[in-house]
Amino acid sequence: MPDRRVVSVALTIAALSAVLAVAAPGFFSRENLGDLLLGNLPALIVAMGATLVILAGEIDISVGSVFAICGIVAGLLAQAGSPMLLTIAGTCATGALLGALNGVLVAYAALPSIVVTLATMVALRDGLRWATQGAWVQNLPSGFQWFGLSQGAYPLVACAVAAVLQVTLSYGLRHVAAGRAVYASGSDANAARLAGFNTALVKSAVFTIGGALTGLAALLNAVRFNQIPSNAGLGLEMKVIAAVVVGGVAIRGGRGTLAGTLLGLVLLALIGPALVFLGINAYWERAIQGAIILAAVALDAWRARRRQPDVMLAVQAS
């Protein structure tokens, strides 16, 4: 049976799509969907990492700052004339390193993750601002934009990367021991430890993977342009956490799927442009976004409530 919340979110998306199909069929043009897909791929990849972290019972609100730093690092590497492969490796490594810093503090120093990542979020953002003084990275080599591919070929590569990640990570979470360890650590860390899982290792690993994915996302975002601003990713953590939680991942860990996160992100990514297509005034947009998020989760609670009596009966019967 598919997850309850996933169904609620899918229903909300379907309703929104139905409205769009009637009122603004232009929304479903291939070009528009392509643009939306490409524009939201970086957030999706960051959300995959955030899903892992939240499944393991932790949270990472420093992703926006890490995203900005990785973008700048990618630009500086490219500017220094490093080959593309090295730029990719360097950017992901920077993200992984910053993620590992969070992970080690959370897992081995036993600090609450929200405190650790709140601290690194603020410190990294202000540190970057101090270091760059707000300057952008400009004069990138011509081979940087689109990874040196054509504008037509790049989306295929980016989508392939995202698809491979989504499939691999989903499979890994479900069928590989390490994936099950993430769920186990998230649902009950003590029980997992007693069952022989190295929960500290699991937790630091999910932060590290999350950091590396953020680095990759920052790179995929940076190569769409020919210069890199130093204030990228502001508010990214909220967007990503909202997508993950709307997608039905339990905020306390142990429950949820990557498919849910994908749907959650699709919903959030649709709302903004959809409102433009529907001709709704920009000033009301944020209120409507909030209302749709609340409606999606309230729908979920309502469905749960309706089903509860059956569950109670089932429990009594067993």
Added chain:
Amino acid sequence: MRRHQEWLTSGEWILLFALLIQVLVFSAIAPNFFTRANFFEVLRVSVELGLLAIALTPVIVSGGIDLSVGAMMGLSAVVFGAASRDWHLGIAAAALVALVVGAAGGALNAVLVSRLELPPLIVTLGSLSLFRGIAEGLTHAAVNYTDFPASFLALGQGYFWGVLPAQLPIFIAAFAAYTVLLHRSVLGRALYAIGFSPAGARYAGIPVQRRVGLVYLLSGLMASVAAVIYVAHMGQARSDAGTGYELDAITAVVLGGTSVFGGRGTLWGTLFGLLALSVLRNGLQLAALPSELAGVMTGTLLLVTIGIDRVRMGARAAAVSATEALDVRNSQVAVLCATMLVGSLIVAGTNVWLVRSLASSYGRSGAALAQPSGQTSGPARRRPVIAMMPKAKGDPYFISCRAGAEEAARDLGVELIWDGPTSLDAARQNELIENWITRKVDAIAVAVENRGGISSVLRKARGHGIRVLTWDADAEADARDFFVNQATPEGIGNALTDEAARLLGGKGEFAIITGALSAANQNEWIANIRKRLAERYPNLKLATIRPSDDDRDKAFAETQTILRVYPAVKLVMAISAPAVPGSAEAVRQANREGDVNVIGLSLPNINKPYVHGGVVQAVILWNTRDLGYLTVLSAARLVQNAFSPGARSIDAGRLGTIEVRGSEIILGAPLLMNKGNIDRYDF
């Protein structure tokens, strides 16, 4: 179980110790830090944030979170403004309406969290958007309620007996009430029990839903109290009130030792956390250290305090029952030591920096010590200190102004303090000016984010004998000596509209990409653009206005959508510096260069590729470097009495003679940069 634990927990002692160190360090390095006036000023600026933080403490203790408090401040503020101005209610009635709105918003959260049992994080994330969005929708993000009666403003700006900030008693009352609620009542014990284990609390007969609902309701209510005080403090009510306060408030609570998992934490801890944050910010500003340092040091402080607390708790793990086993292993101690080492390295690094800045200002502070009550003017044996504030430090526009300001400071031998909010924030601007008054700088030059809000504090600065200039955007005329006017909003609006009309041949549709929807400058330009359209270009149609939040990537996505939804749009006008390259890239990637033009208000360097590529037709701006230069130069001339009100012109060094019109120093007409001349400018 002991009924009364020791007065302070170990975490609070650590925090108190950190606070003490802060006070000692800043007393040594920051001029006028250790004074009674500054002590109360720190308390004053902490009140709004403090109200949110004390309301959040029981929420977090009961295992929840409320991210919507900052947004609720914005909503309550505009409702309060509307009630008092548009509905002609008295101040008291308007405040009551605002409180009702706050309670209603809190009740919405309460119902969703406690009745429907939804995760508080996602509920309040949603209501954050909802509240802020309603505030923006009601006011179109542009209405700014001002002109409140002086008796009301005194609540936020006045003093009792000349020293005690007027809003402080409210804070103390709220703190006392919450202390009783959380620490001295059955209800408070219930919240701890719920935070510790909701299921256990239910089995113990606690009505969990009602108790949890109550704290969310109260948190909404307190946010609206904070909003009313904020309005009185700033003298204005706008939809962006309290932006980002939720994160600061949570930081204060967590710093105070409240466990984010619930079940542990005290209000005293929150108070100390709040003070530690406020003192850090105030001290850094008085010492004229870069405000970015505040973020780095807040982060370090968080990790170190919570880290030490954690170790000590671990040592007493047997005494404290916790769900997780907190036995400290050698590896954990090693990691903690390493963390503290890194932390201390950062602190050491900043210390080196401190010492260096201390050395450079030593001569000056020595002189100040020699003549303790040293009023600022007088034959300048010491170098005049000019404090200059941009609207936002990270904005490339202001960074290029800074280059000119520093050039002038070097040329004239004055000391320049350059500091400002890291993002648009009227409250932070006021706070910084208060600190500069305390620091007794010689001149203040401000790029005003919000004229209604800042004017009273600028008047106060003038009352202290400080020369006040405004630049980039003006305050009320009697609040400053001069305004360095780079271009009027009307001039900018006209130049942009005329250029758009020229490119479109006088007819067609265009779209505007603005900064944040509530940005005051941009809204003023848009108003002037609309006016010019109505007067001159009836066939030119403004199809839509979209926000970019000063984010290049968002401007890119918005432009992509505009190009699809409004195929008739043949010109995109981006009026935020990072938005122009974003829009240009979107046009280029859609292969519509030549078909769709991009013009806007931005900086030359980030636009050169697009101007040369033929996507961007024109960038309109004044010479920002000259603007910074002229501002510092005028301030220095004012301080040295080489220039005074009534002058018709000013000798502006490398800029030649500059015209002065009334109390406005006119930089000159805006520049129009295009393919032909953009390479001449480098900023």
